[in-house]
Amino acid sequence: MTGPSHCFVVTGQAGFGRSGFVMTLMLIALALMAVRAFYLQVLDAPFLRHEARRQAIETVQQEGHRGMIVDRHGQPLAISTPVDSLWANPHILLKEPAVWPRLAHAIGWRTATLEKALDAQRHEQFMYLRRQVDPRYAQGVLALRIPGVASQREYRRYYPAGAVAATVIGFTDINDQGQDGVELAYNSFLSPRRGRAIVVRDGLGEPIAVRRGRKPPRPGHTLVLSIDERIQYLAYRELLKAVRYHDASSGSVIVLDAHTGEILALANVPSFNPNTRSDLDSSYYRDRAVTDVLEPGSSLKPFTIALALQSGRIVPHTLISTSPGSYWVGPDKISDVGDFGLIDVSHVIAESSNVGASKITLTTLTRRAMYRNFLRLGFAHSTHSGLPGESSGYLSPPETWEPIQKATLSFGYGISVTPMQMARAYTVFADGGVLRPISILKAPPRSPGRRVFSRTVVSEMRxxxxxxxxxxxxxxxxxxxxxxxxxxxxxxxxADAKGYHKHRYVASFGGFAPASDPRLVIFVDVRDPRKHGYYGAQCAAPVFRKVMTGALRILNIPPDNPVTTMARAHTRWP
Incomplete structure (x- = not known):
């Protein structure tokens, strides 16, 4: 017997229910996707575009080159040469530890050092690996194609004159900022304006294009100095020879244009090579001609004698007794190197008599008149040469002067001056009695200056x-x-804090030529000479002769010597 058979038929209604459910889910999913797409592409689009642009497009700074420094004839004294600096994006490079050993070897680091540096900068997108390297070296590192490593163009300063002009030119640091000398004094003028460029990167962060920004870099301005490189070299060479010959601690030479006040040469020893400054004593960087002070000794005598002439109380042929070669001012004794006897004022200068200068000063000049005269000559004030670190020197108030101080001031003790102040003061005798500004820049505006002595007194002093x-x-x-x-x-x-050293000296010479129509003024100082003499006549005067001889020839200044040297040897004031 067979039982009834059962047949299950899915009705249309039931089938539609299941299909509808699936379709509904799909429609909901599509709706959610549409909403999400709408949110991303419409509502959140600005943010996403910004993030994409931020990751793929980067604005970087572009360095311009620092302005040149040139001498008065356009010869370069400081120039900027292109170099490359290697840098890395720590965020990218941290993801590639396998390449660290290769990179570390290429840049001369240890792998552990590189890892530590990257970890310290993990939240940054920029860190230097090597600064200012040869572009060929940088290209060799970039050829390794290490992700996140790139280079940027920078500039390194080069000084063609080396040590010859180093103390006046100065130098820059690794960021191309002036640190000393003219580089520091005119840093703003020389500094370039940075530009901006847009770097487009691929998905791995590698740069694939560089687009110029709206602000291109602008190079710094060219600075034209009053320095004549030929005379600068001559001055440095002769000074260096003298310092070595006399085993001196230091020295300076300043050459000025007698009429414009332009500094044609400014040499210091010791100096340094600004292109290789590693392991150098920082004291070598000092521009001693403007920063260091000295008591000038007898090279100051002409200025006190000129003031006495200006007073009208003496004339060049006034006789002064210097016997017996010494002179007591209260309990203090002033001495000459010998007994010059009865001499006129002109021979007080020629023989460099301390006794004669003291007697003239004590009998003809007041303390106030001397003080004003020193100030009018530019002492105890900066010369405003345009060089950094310049000292003003020191001169005590006249009301504090005792008679012995007044006497010693007449021959250059009791006053502190810089070599630059002395050079400038000598321009008064070379330029008709007028003191004018001095400048390290070429062709400064002609200043009317300040009259210090009359033309008559200047003629007598010459x-x-x-x-x-x-x-x-x-x-x-x-x-x-x-x-x-x-x-x-x-x-x-x-002198130092303990008093005057018995066997340590400063030798100096200040003068000008041609005497009939002065064109150049030179001041030389040699400090602490320990061999072959210590007088100004032995240490400084020969340097003056050699520098002046060469400078007159370089500038083609015609001779003015109508009298032979032997005839001039017997010339006395009428």
Whole structure:
């Protein structure tokens, strides 16, 4: 017997229910996707575009090159040469530890050092690997194609004159910022304006295009100095030879244009090579001609004698007794190197008599008049040369002067001056009695200056200073063949907190030529000479002669010597 058979039939209603449910789920999913797409593409689009752009497009700074420094004839004294700096994106490089050993080897690091540096900068997108390397070296590292490693163009300063002009030019740091000398004083003028560029990167962060930004880099301005590189080299060479020969601790030479006040040369020893400064004593960087002070000794005598002439109480042929070669001012004794006897004022300068200068000062000048005269000559004030770190020197108030201080001031003790102040003061005798500004820049505006002495007094002083630079004066070693030279030697004990050293000196010479129509003023100081003499006549005057001889020839200044050297040796004031 067979039982009934059962047949299950899915009705249309039931089938539709299941299909509808699935379709509903699909529609809901599609709706959610549409909503999400709408949110991403419409509502959140600005944010997403910004994030995509931020990750794929980066704005980077572009360096311009620092301005050149050139001498008065356009010869380069400081230039910027292109170099590359290697850098990395730590965020990318941290994801590629397998390449660290290769990169570390290429840049001269240890792998552990690189790992530590990357970890310290893990939240940054930029860190330097090597600064200012040869572009060929940088290309070799980039050829390794290490993710996240790139280079950027920078500039490194180069100084063609090396140590010859280093103390006046100065130098820059690795960021191309002036640190000393003219580089520091005119840093803003020389500095470039940075530009901006847009770097487009691929999905791995590698740069694939560089687009110029709206702000291109602008190079710094060219700075034209008053320095003449030829005379600068000459001054440095002769000073270096003298410092070595006399085993001196240091020295300076300044050459000025007698009429414009332009600094044609400014040399210091010791100096340094600004292109390789590793392991150097920082004291070598100092521009001693403007930062260091000295007591000038007898090279200051002409200025006190000129003031006495200006007072009208003496004339060049006034006789002064210097016997017996010493002079007591209260309990203090002033001495000469010998007994010059009865001499006129011109020979007080020529023979460099401390006794004669003291007697003239104490009998003809007031303390206030001397003080004002020193200030008008530019002492105790900056020369405003445009060089950094310049000292003003020191001169005590006149009401504190005792008679002995007044006397010693007449021959250069009791006042602190810089070599630059002394050079500038000598321009008064070279430029008709007028003190003008000095400048490290070429062709400064002509200043009317300030009259210090009358033309009559200046004419008288020129004759005296010519005699002092002749064979009968202390400055015979400054004589220049075929030119009339005027100048004065100076020798002073070096002082410190304990007093004056008995056997340590500063030797100096200040003068100008041609004496008939002065064009150049030179001041030389040699500090602490320990061999072959210590007088200004022995150490400084020969440097003056060699630098002046060469500079007159370089500038093609015609000779003015109508009288032979031997004839001039017997010339005395009428």
């Amino acid at each position: 004759h005296m200073l010519e005699l002092a630079a002749s064979p009968v004066g202390t400055g015979a070693n400054a004589d220049v063949v075929n030119y009339r030279v005027a100048g004065k030697t100076g020798t002073a004990h070096i």
